[in-house]
Amino acid sequence: xxxxxxxxxxxxxxxxxxxxxxxxxxxxxxxxxxxxxxxxxxxxxxxxxxxxxxxxxxxxxxxxxxxxxxxxxxxxxxxxxxxxxxxxxxxxxxxxxxxxxxxxxxxxxxxxxxxxxxxxxxxxxxxxxxxxxxxxxxxxxxxxxxxxxxxxxxxxxxxxxxxxxxxxxxxxxxxxxxxxxxxxxxxxxxxxxxxxxxxxxxxxxxxxxxxxxxxxxxxxxxxxxxxxxxxxxxxxxxxxxxxxxxxxxxxxxxxxxxxxxxxxxxxxxxxxxxxxxxxxxxxxxxxxxxxxxxxxxxxxxxxxxxxxxxxxxxxxxxxxxxxxxxxxxxxxxxxxxxxxxxxxxxxxxxxxxxxxxxxxxxxxxxxxxxxxx
Amino acid sequence: xxxxxxxxxxxxxxxxxxxxxxxxxxxxxxxxxxxxxxxxxxxxxxxxxxxxxxxxxxxxxxxxxxxxxxxxxxxxxxxxxxxxxxxxxxxxxxxxxxxxxxxxxxxxxxxxxxxxxxxxxxxxxxxxxxxxxxxxxxxxxxxxxxxxxxxxxxxxxxxxxxxxxxxxxxxxxxxxxxxxxxxxxxxxxxxxxxxxxxxxxxxxxxxxxxxxxxxxxxxxxxxxxxxxxxxxxxxxxxxxxxxxxxxxxxxxxxxxxxxxxxxxxxxxxxxxxxxxxxxxxxxxxxxxxxxxxxxxxxxxxxxxxxxxx
Numbered sequence: 123x124x125x126x127x128x129x130x131x132x133x134x135x136x137x138x139x140x141x142x143x144x145x146x147x148x149x150x151x152x153x154x155x156x157x158x159x160x161x162x163x164x165x166x167x168x169x170x171x172x173x174x175x176x177x178x179x180x181x182x183x184x185x186x187x188x189x190x191x192x193x194x195x196x197x198x199x200x201x202x203x204x205x206x207x208x209x210x211x212x213x214x215x216x217x218x219x220x221x222x223x224x225x226x227x228x229x230x231x232x233x234x235x236x237x238x239x240x241x242x243x244x245x246x247x248x249x250x251x252x253x254x255x256x257x258x259x260x261x262x263x264x265x266x267x268x269x270x271x272x273x274x275x276x277x278x279x280x281x282x283x284x285x286x287x288x289x290x291x292x293x294x295x296x297x298x299x300x301x302x303x304x305x306x307x308x309x310x311x312x313x314x315x316x317x318x319x320x321x322x323x324x325x326x327x328x329x330x331x332x333x334x335x336x337x338x339x340x341x342x343x344x345x346x347x348x349x350x351x352x353x354x355x356x357x358x359x360x361x362x363x364x365x366x367x368x369x370x371x372x373x374x375x376x377x378x379x380x381x382x383x384x385x386x387x388x389x390x391x392x393x394x395x396x397x398x399x400x401x402x403x404x405x406x407x408x409x410x411x412x413x414x415x416x417x418x419x420x421x422x423x424x425x426x427x428x429x430x431x432x433x434x435x436x437x438x439x440x441x442x443x444x445x446x447x448x449x450x451x452x453x454x455x456x457x458x459x460x461x462x463x464x465x466x467x468x469x470x471x472x473x474x475x476x477x478x479x480x481x482x483x484x485x486x487x488x489x490x491x492x493x494x495x
Numbered sequence: 496x497x498x499x500x501x502x503x504x505x506x507x508x509x510x511x512x513x514x515x516x517x518x519x520x521x522x523x524x525x526x527x528x529x530x531x532x533x534x535x536x537x538x539x540x541x542x543x544x545x546x547x548x549x550x551x552x553x554x555x556x557x558x559x560x561x562x563x564x565x566x567x568x569x570x571x572x573x574x575x576x577x578x579x580x581x582x583x584x585x586x587x588x589x590x591x592x593x594x595x596x597x598x599x600x601x602x603x604x605x606x607x608x609x610x611x612x613x614x615x616x617x618x619x620x621x622x623x624x625x626x627x628x629x630x631x632x633x634x635x636x637x638x639x640x641x642x643x644x645x646x647x648x649x650x651x652x653x654x655x656x657x658x659x660x661x662x663x664x665x666x667x668x669x670x671x672x673x674x675x676x677x678x679x680x681x682x683x684x685x686x687x688x689x690x691x692x693x694x695x696x697x698x699x700x701x702x703x704x705x706x707x708x709x710x711x712x713x714x715x716x717x718x719x720x721x722x723x724x725x726x727x728x729x730x731x732x733x734x735x736x737x738x739x740x741x742x743x744x745x746x747x748x749x750x751x752x753x754x755x756x757x758x759x760x761x762x763x764x765x766x767x768x769x770x771x772x773x774x775x776x777x778x779x780x781x782x783x784x785x786x787x788x789x790x791x792x793x794x795x796x797x798x799x800x801x802x803x804x
Contacts, residue, residue: 179600231584283773287780288788292531292584293723294776297769300716308762426592433585467599467711474535474593478571481589485579 149491160487165434168479175479176472183464190459190468197458198451204458206340210412211450214239214404214421216349218428219446220356221400223437224393227360228372232394234280234295235401236425237302238273242402243409244306245272247325247416250332251314258331265332265406273402274395276302281394285387299425310418324417334411345407349446352400357439369393401425422453423470430477449473500630502747507631507639510743512537512701514642516721517728517735518649519693524725525653526686527666527793528576531587532568533694534718535594539564540695541702542598545709548702549605554612558638558699565695568594569688577683580797591718599711607708614638614703638700645693649732662686666791669798679798697721716769723772727779729789745771 177187198208218235225232245268249261256264279298283289309325316326334344360366372379372389380386404424409416431449435441456469516533523530540561547553547560568590575586614636653659662682665672669679698714706713720742728734749764779788 179597183600233588283777283780287777288784289773289776289780290723290726293719293726294773296716296719297723297772300769301766304762304766308760312760312762429588430592465600465603467596467603470596471593471600472596474589474596477585477589478575478593481581481585482575482579485575485581 149493160436160484164483164487165480168483169476171479171483172472172475175475176468179471180464180468185462185464190462190464193459193462194452194455194469198455204454206342207454208447208451209346210341210343211453212447213343213345213349213411214408214424215428215431215450215453216442216446217345217352217404217407218401218424219431219435219442220349220352220439221397221404222428223432223435223442224356224369224400225397226432226437228369228389228393229376230281230284230390230393230397231292232277232280232295232397233292233429234277234298234398234425235428236421236423237295237299238276238398238401239405239408239421239425240299240302240306241276241398242269242273242405243416243420244302244309244405245269245402246406246409247309247314250328251325254329256331261332262334262410265410266403269402269406270399271402273405274399276402277394277398278391280398281391285390306416306420307418310416314416316415322417324415326415328410328414332410333414334407336411341412343407343411345404345411348403348407352403353439353443356442401428422466427453427473430473433477434480502744502751504631505747505751506740506744507635508705508743509746510740511639511642512697512705513717513721513724513742514646514736514739515697515700516694516718517724517739518642518645518732519690519697520721520725521690521728521730521732521735522649522693523687523690524794525662525666525730525791526683527669527791527796527798528573528683528687529583529587529795530572530687530690530694531584531722532572532590532594532691532718533587533721534714534716535591535598536565536568536691536694537594537698537701537714537718537721538598538712539568539594540698541713542602542698542709543695544699544702545602545605545608545610548610548612549608552611554610554614554703557610557612557703558614558696561695561699562692565692566688568695569691570684572691573684573687576797577680577687580799583795583797595712602709602711606710609708610703614700636704638696638704642700646732646736653732663791667793669793673798673800679800683798694718694721720768720772723776726788726790727775730791731789742768742771 173191177191180187180190196204198204218239221238222232222235246265249256249265249268253261253264276298280291280295283294284291307323310323314325316322316324319326336343337346360370368379368384369389371382372384372386376386405421408420408424413420427449428446431442431445435445452469452472456466456472459468460466516537520530520533543560543564544557548557551557572586572590575581576583616634616636617640618634619632651659653663661672661675661677664675665677665679665682672682673679697717701714701717702709721739724735724738724742727738745768749767752759753761753764
């Protein structure tokens with residue numbers, strides 16, 4: 123009991139009192155009250171710990187964990203194709219990750235990036251369905267705008283209940299994920315199903331003028347530019363503009379911000395418009411750049427992974443790029459182990475475990491042990 | 496009349512898994528800890544019960560497995576939130592993400608397999624002649640009766656015992672509770688572990704009583720709806736019963752409209768519970784504007800002894 127519970131900041135000294143005659147120095151385990159710095163090696167340690175825990179489950183499934191991890195690593199980063207695929211997965215993760223990071227900056231717990239992503243994907247597809255013959259110069263900007271707008275509106279559907287009805291954004295954003303998923307199913311199984319698609323649940327294939335250009339014959343597409351622009355804009359807004367300053371103020375102390383005359387609700391709506399818009403843009407880029415159609419299961423949970431990406435990056439722009447790339451690799455690695463009989467949920471399991479160890483590591487990194495006086 | 500009883504029975508069977516999850520979440524939140532891991536915990540409870548039931552053929556062993564998994568996950572959440580004082584929202588999210596990934600991983604080999612055993616039914620033949628009650632209560636399974644007992648037991652515990660008073664004090668003001676001599680950390684550990692076990696039991700109930708087999712992501716957001724229902728129930732066990740059955744009825748209603756063969760695509764009928772959850776919370780927020788929500792006052796605030804407020 124006194125081992126772990128003492129980390130709660132109450133003194134071990136009390137338990138140590140009984141042991142005093144053995145001359146053990148009285149130690150206090152405390153949290154650093156001021157600094158929340160995390161040692162640089164903590165995220166690495168967290169990933170290794172998560173890999174170790176998941177190794178146990180993989181071994182229980184009758185496979186050699188080391189072989190599985192090697193397969194994931196080479197599948198994601200070892201070949202030219204794997205590396206391109208990883209970058210392709212990085213695009214939606216980075217866009218959604220920046221999106222949720224903006225919301226987390228003001229402690230708005232948007233966990234609805236999945237739904238906002240799907241809304242953007244559906245809106246972009248709607249453009250191709252209802253205006254099929256537009257030239258590329260008209261259809262691609264229109265699809266982009268539709269994706270951003272739909273994602274933003276989907277985000278506002280979380281922000282408005284929160285701002286005016288005090289509805290917890292956690293619940294509403296998650297409920298809307300399910301609504302978006304069902305809406306997607308309705309479209310791809312119903313009115314938008316490709317008549318020549320042999321009952322495949324997907325829309326007709328996009329034409330060349332509805333597809334984002336790809337780089338040099340690879341699957342890597344123009345969405346990468348969107349993603350990089352989003353990160354740069356995010357960094358610039360928070361560092362160098364008044365708006366970013368106000369958002370930082372709201373994030374650290376909403377009461378003080380309100381008293382300083384900042385209109386919280388207006389910022390909340392704007393932030394969710396941006397957050398949802400970025401996820402919607404990711405959805406547009408995915409249908410237009412990768413899948414070239416709207417289809418059942420278009421997202422392998424990008425919106426949920428983005429939450430982990432943002433949290434592990436500690437909302438830092440550069441960190442977002444690195445963690446989006448790593449988790450993109452994790453998704454691709456998850457696909458590559460399917461060939462040896464593991465489900466793609468292997469990577470989901472790893473993602474959850476990494477998040478656990480990262481948050482525990484961040485807390486443990488603040489623990490200070492000192493002699494109690 | 497026939498129709499009403501049918502819907503009431505369907506509401507009860509769809510609402511019982513929710514009820515377990517709401518009661519568990521309520522116990523945790525009364526102690527001042529936010530629990531957002533319900534979705535992942537329910538999935539883990541369900542997959543543990545499914546694996547154990549298929550291996551052993553015994554529903555009792557399956558329930559025990561679900562409870563053990565719940566206790567482990569509860570210990571994890573308690574360690575992170577009470578001892579390490581990490582952000583309770585993030586810890587809950589991690590539990591949900593990890594639970595849904597791990598349950599899909601573990602349950603892949605048994606997806607779709609029917610369960611060999613069923614939870615025993617308690618037959619009460621003397622109830623059969625009673626109208627309505629006979630149809631509803633004469634052949635209920637043991638878990639549903641357990642959920643009734645839990646509602647009453649938890650109500651008595653919270654409002655009629657000194658321990659319940661201590662728990663309410665703990666959630667409203669851990670400082671006061673500490674001064675009163677209540678072991679804050681230990682009490683919270685106990686509540687989080689017990690509550691998470693109840694949530695896992697909800698997952699097991701979903702699997703063993705409501706659904707025929709394990710499928711990936713079978714809770715379909717029920718864990719999150721349970722989180723919302725805690726707000727709807729104003730952290731009160733009796734109201735939790737009403738809330739859970741109301742949602743059970745919604746679930747059943749959508750299914751029934753589908754059976755009648757209406758023109759509405761089933762995708763839209765399946766959206767009903769999610770949309771109603773948001774609308775209901777908006778209505779509650781509007782009705783209770785400017786009034787306390789009934790939430791424990793220190794919900795989500797980590798307790799540090801002798802910290803200045």
